[in-house]
Amino acid sequence: MSLLELRPSGLFCPGGDFYIDPWKGVDRAIITHGHADHARVGSKSYLCCNDAVEILHTRLGHQASIQGVAYGETVSFGGVNVTLYPAGHILGSAQIKVESRGYSWVVSGDYKVEPDATCAAFQPVRCNGFVTEATFALPIYRWRPSGEVFAQVNEWWRANAAEKRASVLYAYSLGKAQRLLSGVDADIGPIYTHGSVERLNEVYRRAGVALPKTTYALTADIATYAGSLIVAPPGMNGSSWVRRFGDFSTAIASGWMQVRGHRRRRAVDRGFTLSDHADWPGLLSAIRETGAETIWVTHGSIDPLVRWLNENGWDAKGLDTQFTSDEADQNETSETEQVPE
Amino acid sequence: MKRFAELYTALDATTKTNAKVAAMESYFRQAPASDAAWATYFLRGGKLRSPFPSKLMRQWAAEAAGIPAWLLEECYESVGDLAETAALLVPDAGTGSSDIKLTEWIEQRLAPLRAMPETEQREMILRSWLQLSSSERFVWNKLITGSFRVGVSEGLVLRGLAAATEVPESVLAHRLSGSWQPTPEAWALLISKETSDAATSQPYPFFLSHPLEGSPDQLGNVTEWLVERKWDGIRAQVIRRKGEVHIWSRGGEQITDRFPEVLSEAWRLPNGTVLDGEILGWNDGRVMPFADLQQRIARRKPGKAILAKVPARLMAFDLLEWDGVDIRARPLVERRTILETLPVNLSPSLPALTWDDVAALRASSRELGTEGVMLKRLHSPYGVGRQRGDWWKSKIEPYSVDAVLINAQRGHGRRASLYTAYTFGVWDEGKLVPFAKAYSGLTDAEIRAADSFIRKNTVERFGPVCSVTPELVFEIAFEGIQRSTRHKSGIAVRFPRMARWRTDKKAADADTLETVKALLRT
Known part of the structure; x- marks a missing residue:
């Protein structure tokens, strides 16, 4: 049984019976961060970083059942250990490490590696498999400080x-x-x-x-x-x-x-030009530092990143998820417009 | 280069004309003469031929960025412009920006490239990239590749120049028309306050018409207007002065040698005459389709065969200079009276006593191979540029056909990464055959909606082009239609564009090739 697999509702961990950032309502959802394409309504219970709890409530309503954990704190579900690490994307954003019998995957959600005074800095986490975004995965994207x-x-x-x-x-x-x-x-x-x-x-x-x-x-x-x-x-x-x-x-x-x-x-x-996503050098350095040999790419310029990784010794593939970023600037617009005035 | 790149950035960053004029004014006030000359040349759309094929720039940019060729192509697909892609890919060296003059970049660096072997070209380009900031690199790459374009019209450049030099716009326009060479001497002449300098070959700036929206009766009494055919050819000025003849196109190009028929007609004019008119292909007493005339535009020295196939003539409609005197300020009716005495092919004045007569004349345009009618105020002077009020063009309604979107390609520039170039098909024996390509006519919101449909309904990809599930129907408008052996459909259309997105129609409701071909006979 694989540690993580893609199901119609999202990324699923069969051993722990939970989803990460599911796009349909599920029993247990672990959430990387509070943006609308990652934190969606309809699940019975949510788990996220302490700093993201209030943000999730503004998104999901005050009735939603949301549990917070600290960065670095480990929670167990059916023998699968779950630990959250800072992703540097926004306040409370987390990479989710899923580990069972010494084998681990990290689902990074959205992330950036450059420092940001408003959230905890991205922390590289060693793992066997790494799930990365690819919003700006082209070498034309290199951010100025x-x-x-x-x-x-x-x-x-x-x-x-x-x-x-x-x-x-x-x-x-x-x-x-x-x-x-x-x-x-x-x-x-x-x-x-x-x-x-x-x-x-x-x-x-x-x-x-x-x-x-x-x-x-x-x-x-x-x-x-x-x-x-x-x-x-x-x-x-x-x-x-x-x-x-x-x-x-x-x-x-x-x-x-x-x-x-x-x-x-x-x-x-x-x-x-200011982004909360990693630029091309940022993506590559983050991927390298995980030490992971298997890389799944979830959204954005998937094909170029997958091809580049495969040509450079990784085992990479693209996942067909419902995270948005292909035209993220437009989704930013529609997303924010949903917030009532 | 730094200041020129800043000017480019300022012009590119705003849509407000006053801000653009101010940016040009401040640039021209401080620029040395040679830089000002080059800047004027480039702002007016002047280009230098690229010293090497663009594939070399691709190769060198990939090399400088340390990426494989396929990844550069991915970047190019997303950016939509090679000069910009290369500028973004090349790492910043940290030296920041270049205070070296624009002139030196052009004359000492760009110009010698052409004669260099490839290895030296490569070295020169790689070194130049290291000396420039990202925005300077972009401008430099645009200059090298001959693709420099900036969103300022000729009129706006004139305003900027006039503001900086205090020379009237019309004098500047006069001095700049023709093949103006960007040298410090030409610049000094351009901004000279002594304005009686029209050289023998200099054309006048063209007066352009405005499209007339709505009904013409808003123009008052029809008897105050001259009604003419709107000819579909090459707008040209014919100059006969001091034993010379010069023919200029509206694009500011000398086309004297391309139309020997027009040239020999012009020799019959008295010295000190300047005509305005339209060069047309003319055969069997009627105007030929523009597509035929187009075959002659590119030929600098037309051969016998093409001269026999597409004979050209000037349809004269205005007189700008007579007996060596600029008569543009005199009323049209006076200019025309003199014109009628000259040995020219005169664009006829059409009889119209009412606006209904004008409408009837306009309705007969298509059968005569013309684009509509021109309405010119009889008592108006000959203006400069596209001024409103005295010259109107009233074009006939375009043809229109409902067609199905079958292929799409990503756009360039402002539309990079969106699918905005579409191929449309019409039905022929149960299959859709491509009949026209169109790029314009949709709103930004419609472009986004179409783009999203295309992404979700891509069937196959062939390089940058993808085929799409045939579902969307658009009304395609176009100006002309001709038989063509080069097109699968057997027809070619002129100026196709999307007039409307027919969300009310299904693919099956689109027109057939047979209906489209029937238009050939109208």
């Missing part, structure tokens, strides 16, 4: 503020928004947020993440917003909601902004 990107954002905001213009920055409301807030220079001006961002800011603050003061952009008085930064989900671009900001410049922060065509398609003034 986040400090450089924050400096670009600050420069854009400062230039707008000097002209009494508001700066509307579109970012995924869970994770990306908070990472940006922790990185910008709050001395430039006041910071306002969309409701879906503000709600998650509160969750982050309660988990002890330091964020600058933010205010829910409630008032329709245009003068309030002159020179301010407004952080909102990408779906708000072009909506009536942003018109309240009067004269403003728009920008989006996403890994897809690396490519000019994507930048232009989004019809914003600026595109900042």
Whole structure:
């Protein structure tokens, strides 16, 4: 019996009788992180990292049965040991190590290897088999250090503020928004947020993440917003909601902004390349450090990564999952739009 | 290179025309003459022929990035542009950016490449990449591959230049028309405040018409308008000055030698004459389809056979210079009165007393092989560029056919990684035969929906092209139709585009090849 297998409802561990990030309702679901394509409604019980419990409740409702565990803490299901390790993707994101009789798999969910002040750093975990994402698995994707990107954002905001213009920055409301807030220079001006961002800011603050003061952009008085930064989900671009900001410049922060065509398609003034997913060198170093010989690739540029790994000595294959990322920028949009205002 | 790349980035980053003009103004104010000349050349769409085939750039970029060729191709598929793919793949060396002048990059580095053996070209390119930042590399690669394009119109470049140099736009346009060479001397001449300099060969900037939306009666009294056929050919200016003849296309190309028939007609004009008109293929007293004329465009010295097959003539419709004097400011009716006395093929003035007459004339366009009618205000001067109000074109409705999406290919540039280039089929004996390819006409939301359908319904892949379950029906509009032996369907259509997504129709409801062929006779 294999330790992990793909079933119609998701990745299943027969020995422990649980699923990891299932896309249909199951009895027991272990969740890597709180983004909607990984934490879906309908399961009887959920297990996730302590820091993700509140995020999951905002997604799944307050009735959902959610159990939290600490990073590094081991829980047993039918002789299969389950341990969560930081994935560095967003607050509470975890790689899930599944181990039985000395043989182990790690399901990494979404991850990045570069440091992020708003969540625990990615931790390489030795294993026999590794399940990886491939959102940005092409060598054209190589991130600049986040400090450089924050400096670009600050420069854009400062230039707008000097002209009494508001700066509307579109970012995924869970994770990306908070990472940006922790990185910008709050001395430039006041910071306002969309409701879906503000709600998650509160969750982050309660988990002890330091964020600058933010205010829910409630008032329709245009003068309030002159020179301010407004952080909102990408779906708000072009909506009536942003018109309240009067004269403003728009920008989006996403890994897809690396490519000019994507930048232009989004019809914003600026595109900042900032991602919570690993870039090409990040994916390869993470895979190497696991020491795993078998690699399953779940979503994104599956084919190139699988081929590259197979040509370089790994035993790799792609899995047909329902995790999204092929067009993740669009899914970010639809996902955040589901959050009620 | 740094400043030019910054200019490119600024122009690329905004859709606001004022911001673009400001970016160009600030660039031209500080740029040395030779750089300003080259920048003007490139912004206006000037290109240099690539010194090596693009497969070499692919090879060198893969080498610099340390990746196999197939992985570079995957990246290219996702980016949709080779220059950008290479710029993104090559590692940053950390030297940051280059303060070396644009001119030096072009004249000392790019120009000598052509004469170099491949090994030296490779060395030069790999070294150049190390000296540039990622955005500079992109611009440099675009220049090398002759694919540099930036979203500014000719008119916008003129505005930017005028703002920086304080020379009027019309003077700049006049000086730039023709084969303008990017040298410091040409730049000095371009920005000279002394403006009485029209050289013998210089054409005037073309005046362009606006499409007329809706009914023409909004234009007031029909008697204030000149009604003409809208000819489908090559817009051209014929210059007869000081014992010389020059023929210019609207693209700013000298096409004098390509149309010897037009040339010999022009020799009969008096010195100091400039005509505006349309070069047409003309046979048996009627205009030939544009596709026929197209065979002559690329031939610099047409041979006897093609001259006999597609004889050309100028259909003259305006007079810009008479007796050596620029008469563009005089009313059309006066210019035309003089034109009618000249030995030219005159585009006839069509009789119309009411707007209904105009509509009837327009309706007869297709049988005469024309595109519609032109409406020109009789008392208007000859303007510059696409100004609204005095010249209108009223085109006939396009042909339209309901066809089924059968193949798709990913787009380029803004549409990279989305399937946006489609092949459409019509029914022929129970099979779908490809009849047209179309790229435009859908909204961004429709493109996303079509892209998502294509991904879920791919049947087979052949390189970048995939075949799709034939389900989606689109109304395809096009301007012209001709028999063709090169197409499987036996027909070729002109300017096909998607007019509507027919979500109300099933594949079986699409048109047949027989119906499409019936259009050949209309």
